Amino acid sequence: MAEKAVPTVVLVHGAFADAASWSGVIAELQGDGIPVVAPPNPLRGLASDAAYVASVAAQIDGPVVLVGHSYGGAVITVAGTTGNVVGLVYVAAYVLEEGESLGELQDRFPGSPLGANLKQATYPVEGGDPAVELTIAPEAFPEVFAADVPGDVTRVLAVAQRPLAAAAFTEKASAAAWKTKPSWALVAAADQAINPDVERFGAKRAGATVLEVDGGSHAVAVSRPKDVADLIREAVRATSA
Template sequence: MKFPFLSAIAALALLFPAATTPTHAQSPGPVHNVILVHGAWANGASWSKVIPLLEAKGLNVVAVELPLTSLEDDVATVKRAIALEDGPVLLVGHSYGGVVITEAGTDPKVSGLVYVAAFAPNDNGSINQLSQGGTPPPGIAELRPDAQGFLKITPKGISEDFAQDLTPAEKADLTATQGPTNAKVLNGTVTTAAWHQKPSWYVVAANDRMIPPDAERFMAKAIHAETITLPSSHVAMLSHPAPVAALIEKAAATPAAAR
């Protein structure tokens, strides 16, 4: 089984033709509700350092638990969480979670999108489509499928490529608690990319070994996201929680008139 990933940046440009400034939907005032969406080989605990920082600012925070069985199942999980909130919602997605929020973000209650070292596909796009061509980043070689088609990352992959800037204890926790991810999520196709209508923010992880940082920069530019760059591994929300939380807080506090 092959898992090509983003590194042919010139080819990426073909998937974002004639990008124009999004037409942003308006929502009244700052956003109070934040839904955090983890990526593949992870769970809601990947936001454990960010959650208290956001709650300290008075935000209502929910970290969903994706089944990681298909894009459709994962989007349905996020939409159920959106439906339970009493007002506008800011969606935050890490890694594969970026695909999920790109699809779920068309919900009228969603006011904006924050991508953290995440995929941001265009209409009819998928991870595999974005990832065609070039040399895969190092972490992809550490994926192992089981007989049912679910993938996990080896301990070596977690330690050296997924979370190389965390402590040994944190790496061990990630290895033990990682969410097995069905390979078919890599082909999960977005119908309408929410970033065309919703304002976006992006965290580029400069030392990412799961998604090439240049690809992250390209996607951030293509979706017209307000962008920060951190000297981080793929799991920027665990290695640099304060600046990640600060960007989320900024996105939530941005008045409707500025969206």
């Protein structure tokens, strides 16, 4: 019997970050010969972002494991219904139910320091009024997003962050791929951007295999790339077997 192909890992970043946030994880996976792609997440809305990630996955020859950080978890929940996606990995992420929004999931639990430290700006929308986008106030970024990352790194990350369209918080997930695909979840136990209980709840509801990282900040992929890569490796092994 022929061996199944090793899945390609598609790393989907979340809000206030970019694909470079996966650099340490990419190095770990490439060191094991695991094919990996880290596309830009547009951060303009759940349906459109998921459609983009789904199109990236669908154009890959062979099976795909989708990995989503933070808001990227909501994106892969929808995009994961793509036919060649064989597994989902959530990293300090939102794991939505079909018909649920980020805001609705968050509101089940006490808020995190993120909400009080968001800055609003606007961006142009063709044919319509300007829309609102959000970033983290730079002075709050280290504590809220990356408390276990060295200060010189967080100062760079704070000014390089990519904004999220505010509408993404209220847009409802059109599907929940974890209902038909196996899932894994890393809970960042010291997360100050997403209440860790939000991560735990979503992971449990999805029946995910869970790894909890004590002291892990929201930027756990930056601070603990080996831990994140180890969970992804587990997903790759399980979906290759």
